[in-house]
Amino acid sequence: MGNFTSRAEARRVAVEDPGDVSALAGGSWPPYNRAEMMKIPVALRRIAALGVSAGTMPEQILSPRFLLWRLRELVKLFNERAARHKSETSWSLTLPNNKTVRFPLDDPSAVVFKQMAGEFSPYYEKGLADYLIAHLEPGDVFVDVGANVGYVSAIAASTGAVVFAVEIQRELISQIEAMATMNEFDLVRPLHMGMSSGSGLSSMWRTGINFGAGLEGETVRALQDEPRSIADDFVPMMALDDVFVGEAMRPKIVKIDVEGHEIDVLAGARRLIEERKTTFIVEYHAHLIPLFDRSADDLTASFGTDGWIWSQLMDDGLVRISGMDDVQPDERDPNPKLVFEPV
Incomplete structure (x- = not known):
């Protein structure tokens, strides 16, 4: 203006x-x-x-x-x-910043998530919640790649951060929108898309749970070039570097939880990684990465040891690591969260 x-x-x-x-x-x-x-x-x-x-x-x-x-x-x-988005049923959670967030329970996916989260005390993914609340401030940009029902997005939004909730499952977008409406999180921006190494359309399963592992990986094209198939759906894919361009849009933190697809997401963030101004929190799915012909070495190769601090995020905080051999098993979290912080 x-x-x-x-x-x-x-x-x-x-x-x-x-x-x-x-x-x-x-x-x-x-x-x-x-x-x-x-x-x-x-x-x-x-x-x-x-x-x-x-x-x-x-x-x-x-x-x-x-x-x-x-x-x-x-x-x-x-x-x-x-x-x-008025919901007759919901559940709530009080975070360590004393903010209470509400989540709708009018969808089977939300009910399943609530049951899973209820098995943890004081709350699900405590280490991640504590980390985000400690490191995000009002106006920061947070990107939640693999937002699911919006649980982590809600935690980030409670800090006043701008949240881009990226989710490939169309049915879950309405759940994220409902969560944002119930809590007046007006800066939560749901995006029905996926992140990968480039831009294009990828097919995904319509039946069962649509894991990120159901997506095409490196080439970002349809697993089968058959748009007439009623067994498959299609979702737009973008690279982080192509979406978050410019100083104002640069994420302070990117969280990646994409069921084995994490290495391709990082491949689409080369510029952000080279700029070394964004922290990446990556949920490592050792059992699913081989589906994309990837390995643990491919994950760590995305970040050099020069200019980056590697850690594993546990419930009680960060534990420094120098490589994947240092990652500790955690019975509360079978998919370890790895944090790559720029120096």
Whole structure:
């Protein structure tokens, strides 16, 4: 809006020159949360008090009338989502940051997940939850590759981070949206897609549980070039490097849990890895990686020891490792979580 490179710059100019309508409008839009959204009418009244009408404002400035219309439509959207995703049954969890998050229970997948999570105390994937809460701040970008019903996405969202919840199972997208609506996590952005080494369409099983292992790996093309098959579905695939481009979109943390497909996801993040500004949390599925003709060495080859700290994430924190031989068995987590932090 205007000639400002960021909303922060517009706000600074608005403080220095309260009569700058361009800065006043640019510092108010877009809102980052509901509290900011409710303050926009105040900014519009200030603009009106300056005697600036929609017809006299510069073309590059959003008019007060247009901003007010956008605001009304935004409120309407939130209300419609609340009505659409209203759930009679749910379960809740209090996190170590004292935030309570709710999850819907109106889908069989959500019920199964809740039963599994209930076997852990004080909560499922405690080490991961503690790590995200300690390292994410409001405005950080978190990418949840393999979001499932949105459990980890909810934990990340509780910190105020922007969450991209990537999930290949179409049926689970509505569960993620419902979770976000119930908790007013307006910065959770569900994406029905998969991540891989490149972009294209991959086929996946329609029957049973659609593991990431059901996807084509390196070539990112249909397992069978047969779109007429009713036994298979198709899902768009993208590389992390192709999606998260630019400083503002660079993830602070990427979590990868894709049932054996993790090495191909990392292959699509070469630029992010080379930039060494993103932490990767990888759930390692030793029994599924061979399905993609991969090995543990392929996983560690994605990260050199120069410039990276390797650790295993346990319930009580990080344990430094120098290679896959150092990974400790964990009866509470058969698929170890490996953390690669840039120095």
